Amino acid sequence: MVKVLNVVGARPNFMKMAPIITEMVARGGEITQTLVHTGQHYDDAMSGAFFRDLGMPEPDVYLNTRGGTHAEQTARVMLAFEGVLVAEQPDWVVVVGDVNSTLACALVASKLCVRVAHVEAGLRSFDRTMPEEINRLLTDQLSDLLLTPSPDADENLLREGIAPKRIVRVGNVMIDTLYRQIERARSSSILDDLSLNPRDFAALTLHRPSNVDNPDSLRRIFTALGAIARSMTVVFPAHPRTQSRMREFGVEPPPGVKVIDPLGYLDFLKLWSNSKMTLTDSGGLQEETTALGVPCLTLRENTERPITIEQGTNQLVGLDPERIVGAAEAIIADGRSTPARAPELWDGRAAERIVTALLARANYPPHYGLEGERAATVEI
Ligand code: UD1
Numbered sequence: 554m555v556k557v558l559n560v561v562g563a564r565p566n567f568m569k570m571a572p573i574i575t576e577m578v579a580r581g582g583e584i585t586q587t588l589v590h591t592g593q594h595y596d597d598a599m600s601g602a603f604f605r606d607l608g609m610p611e612p613d614v615y616l617n618t619r620g621g622t623h624a625e626q627t628a629r630v631m632l633a634f635e636g637v638l639v640a641e642q643p644d645w646v647v648v649v650g651d652v653n654s655t656l657a658c659a660l661v662a663s664k665l666c667v668r669v670a671h672v673e674a675g676l677r678s679f680d681r682t683m684p685e686e687i688n689r690l691l692t693d694q695l696s697d698l699l700l701t702p703s704p705d706a707d708e709n710l711l712r713e714g715i716a717p718k719r720i721v722r723v724g725n726v727m728i729d730t731l732y733r734q735i736e737r738a739r740s741s742s743i744l745d746d747l748s749l750n751p752r753d754f755a756a757l758t759l760h761r762p763s764n765v766d767n768p769d770s771l772r773r774i775f776t777a778l779g780a781i782a783r784s785m786t787v788v789f790p791a792h793p794r795t796q797s798r799m800r801e802f803g804v805e806p807p808p809g810v811k812v813i814d815p816l817g818y819l820d821f822l823k824l825w826s827n828s829k830m831t832l833t834d835s836g837g838l839q840e841e842t843t844a845l846g847v848p849c850l851t852l853r854e855n856t857e858r859p860i861t862i863e864q865g866t867n868q869l870v871g872l873d874p875e876r877i878v879g880a881a882e883a884i885i886a887d888g889r890s891t892p893a894r895a896p897e898l899w900d901g902r903a904a905e906r907i908v909t910a911l912l913a914r915a916n917y918p919p920h921y922g923l924e925g926e927r928a929a930t931v932e933i
Pocket residue numbers: 563564565593594595596597599600620621626651652653654684685760792793794
């Protein structure tokens with residue numbers, strides 16, 4: 554029996570972990586899992602609502618590490634997780650995504666010589682001012698098994714000297730959740746609750762520190778949103794960080810921008826999938842909109858998900874109001890619907906491939922494949 558510790562911490566982790574747990578439970582004769590929640594996100598709207606919507610089991614271990622600076626948060630997760638790992642002695646620690654909890658737990662496991670598998674490995678924005686980029690780079694360096702969503706991720710890892718035998722392309726596990734939940738999301742009443750008609754509004758999310766922690770950036774984005782809102786309502790479920798920054802800076806949303814509290818998975822899926830366009834600085838939403846064919850404007854200068862631009866529906870529009878409004882007007886003027894363009898292996902079966910890869914490598918020694926990296930370094 555292969556024993557796995559699955560780690561989640563923050564909102565974008567939950568939709569990635571849900572199908573992995575379902576698959577592990579279905580293959581219960583071969584694999585057993587313990588779910589650890591670090592408590593990085595703790596509000597019901599940011600955590601509990603997702604567990605309920607996604608039908609996830611209650612965490613077996615809850616670390617309650619909430620809040621703090623990056624160093625405080627990372628250190629608290631490390632301290633709390635070390636004891637759990639020593640007590641549990643799993644064959645694998647599975648971490649997902651790029652949040653502080655991801656890196657903290659990968660670092661602890663790696664030092665204790667417990668195998669680490671990183672789901673969503675290899676994504677790079679090449680922008681080290683993003684805390685997530687640091688988390689991605691270091692988690693990938695430490696992980697024994699790098700489970701990637703797309704060919705660009707494989708290329709990034711190979712360029713960094715990671716041995717090919719540590720990399721398995723499994724596809725996009727968040728899209729497993731999207732396909733599984735889309736039928737259930739249809740019965741959400743969120744459009745009626747907000748008096749919205751399908752394709753007659755834009756959806757917005759905004760929470761990156763580079764956008765919301767700087768009053769000028771926030772004002773520039775709101776200038777653009779004000780212009781878009783003259784054509785259609787912009788619905789903005791606002792992250793707690795963004796709400797508190799808006800209060801702190803005294804930045805009011807322009808008329809026509811409807812600020813609401815964060816939504817659970819199903820309500821939010823119903824909202825953005827019926828929008829004319831989605832504006833966002835999130836990583837996951839760039840992928841989800843690609844999979845369903847919803848035009849997406851990303852309010853950033855770079856993306857770690859280039860496949861959503863090359864093969865999907867995403868455009869990078871940065872923070873320049875003219876550029877944002879120009880792109881939005883072009884979408885509004887274009888009456889056609891956009892075809893869904895899920896890249897290869899974004900097929901709803903990534904969790905199956907992840908569990909198969911974990912089982913196949915459960916007897917490999919920890920830090921397997923690192924000799925390949927030494928060779929690669931010498932060649933360079
Ligand atoms: C984190 C992730 C980011 C992810 C985002 C999704 C890191 C470095 N960042 O950013 O990659 O896209 O989650 O939401 O891990 N807060 C609450 N209640 C909560 C959670 C947060 O009020 O349940 C507030 C707290 O004031 C907290 C602040 O939001 O200090 C920021 O939370 P934190 O987890 O540090 O980062 P996020 O901005 O949420």
